[in-house]
Amino acid sequence: MSRALRWGLASLVAVALLVGALVVLPFSSWLPGGTVADVPTAEVVNGSAFNRLFPAPEAGQELVFTQEKRGFSEARLKQGSAALALLAISDTATAPEARSKFAGSGSAIEGWPLVEQGGQASALLVADRFQVKVIGQGNGLDPDQRHALLEAFDLKGLAALLPAKTARERKALPAGQQQPVRLPVGTRQTLEEPAA
Amino acid sequence: MSRTVLERLERLPKRDLTVLALKGIGTLVPGGWHNITSADALIADVMGSSDPELIRQVRARADLLSGARHEGYGRALSLYDAVNRSQHATGGLRILSNVGAGIPLLKRMAKLTPASETLQAVDLSLKVGAELLAFTQVNGLPGDSFGDFSASLADYAGEARVRMAALICFDALLPLGDQALQKLDGLLGKASAGDLRRLPSYGQMAGMIPGRGDGAHLSFLRRGVESWAGWAGGFISSLGLTGQKAVRALEGTLGPWAGGMQGLGTFLDAFTDTYSHTGVQAVARRLVERAAAEI
Secondary structure (H helix, E strand, O other): OOHHHHHHHHHHHHHHHHHHHHHHHHHHHHOOOOOHHHOOHHHOOEHHHOHHHOOOOOOOEEEEEEEEEEOEEEEEEEEOOEEEEEEEEEEHHHOHHHHHHHHHOOEEEOOEEEEEEOOOEEEEEEOOOEEEEEEEOOOOOOHHHHHHHHHHOOHHHHHHOHHHHHHHHHHHOOHHHOOOOOOOOOOHHHHHOOOO | OOOOHHHHHHOOOOOOHHHHHHHHHHOOOOOOOOOOOOHHHHHHHHHOOOOHHHHHHHHHHHHHHHHOHHHOHHHHHHHHHHHHHHHHHHHHHHHHHHHHHHOHHHHHHHHHOOOHHHHHHHHHHHHHHHHHHHHHHHHOOOOOOHHHHHHHHHHHHHHOHHHHHHHHHHHHHHHHOOOHHHHHHHHHHHOOHHHHHHOHHHHHHHHHOOOOOHHHHHHHHHHHHHHHHHHHHHHHHHHOOOHHHHHHHHHHHHOOOOOOHHHHHHHHHHHOOHHHHHHHHHHHHHHHHHHHHHO
C-alpha cells in the first residue's frame, strides 16, 4: 500500500468517526444511564454527609442505616426485630418537583414547612433544598410521634450543609451551563422562612 | 429492551415451579413467604397509604431511579440474571453427567463434565459473591463505620430470610449434604480457574468482581464464602435446617419426590429461577423505599 493511500485511508476513518460522533451527539439523552434527572454528581450533596444528622435512637430502639447514595441516605428505626419507621434525608436537586408540595404547607417545625403525605408519611423541607421524611412502618406511628422524630434530626446541621456547597458550585460552573431550576437557593422564600 | 425494576416485578410468575419451591422453603422460615408481584401493593405497603396519586408519584420516581445507571438498581438485577443463567447451565451439566454415567455411549461425555461437587461449590460461591456485590450496588455502603455497615448487612439478611434459606437449601444442603458448609472450603480449594470459567455467569460478572485475573477472583469468592459461611452456619442451626427437612418442605408444595436429595437439588437448579425471582423482589422493595422518601 502506498504511503499516500495509507494517509488517505486514515484521514477517511478519522472524518467518519468525527461525523458519526456529531450525528450521535443529539441522541445522547436516549442512551441509558447517567444520574437521576441528569444532574452532575458534583452538584448533589453526598449521602454520607447526612448520616450524622439522623436522630439518636431512644433506649430499646435501634437505628440501622439501609441505603446511602449520592443525595440520599436512609435508615430504619427498629424496636427488637420490628421496623417502626423509615427515616430519610434526600437532596431535592435530583427531584425538584418534590419541592412543589411544600407551597401549600400550613404548619412548620423550627420554621421549615411541614407536609403530610397519606396516613403514614411526614415530610419537612429544610433550607428549600433538603427533604427530611419519616414514614411509619408496620403498625404505624401517629402524626405527633412522626413530628417528634422529624424534630430530633439535626435540622440546623442540615441547613448548614448548604452555603459552602453553593458557593463552590457557583465558582465551578459557568453561567451558561447551569439549568434554570437546579439551584433553588437564594430565593426570597428561603430567606424569609427561617426568620418567621 | 431493558425493563424497569417495577415492570420486572410485575412480570414475575404468580404460580409456577419457582413459586411453589419458594413456598415450600417459606414453611421452614418464621413469617413465611409472600409472593409480591404487584408494584402498587408494594408501594402501598411501604407508604402505609393507598392514595392513587401518591402511588403514581412513587412509581414515576422509582422508574426514573431504576433507569439511572449510577444508582445501581439495574446493575444488581443484571448480576442476579447472570447468576440465574449460570444456575440453569450448571443444573443442565449435572443432569447430563448423571444421565451420561448411566449410558455406555455417553460415558465419554460424562468424563468431560466436571466433578459435580466442585462445580456446585463454585456455583454457590458465585452466588454468594453476587449477593455481596448486589448489596453494595443497591444499598451503597450505608453508615459511617464498619459497625453501621455490618448492622446493615444483618438487617438485610433478616429481610431476605427466605431468599437466604432458599440459597442454603437449594445450593448447599441438597447438593452437598448436611455437612455442606464444612466441605465448602475444601471443595473451593480444589477448584481451578478453569472450573470458574466454565460457568457462563462468570464471564458477565468478572468485570464487577474486584481483583484482576481468574486467580484473584477465585480468592475473592473464597473469602466471600468464608465470611458468609459463618453467618449461614448460625442461620442453619437456629432454624434447624437439614437436607431432609428441605426435601419434606418441598414435597409439601411440589408433590412427592422419588429421587435422592442431590437429584432434587439438580432438578430445581435446572428448572427454577428462585434466585432471580427473590432478587427482583428484594431490589424492588429497596427501590420503592427510596422513591417513597424522595417524592
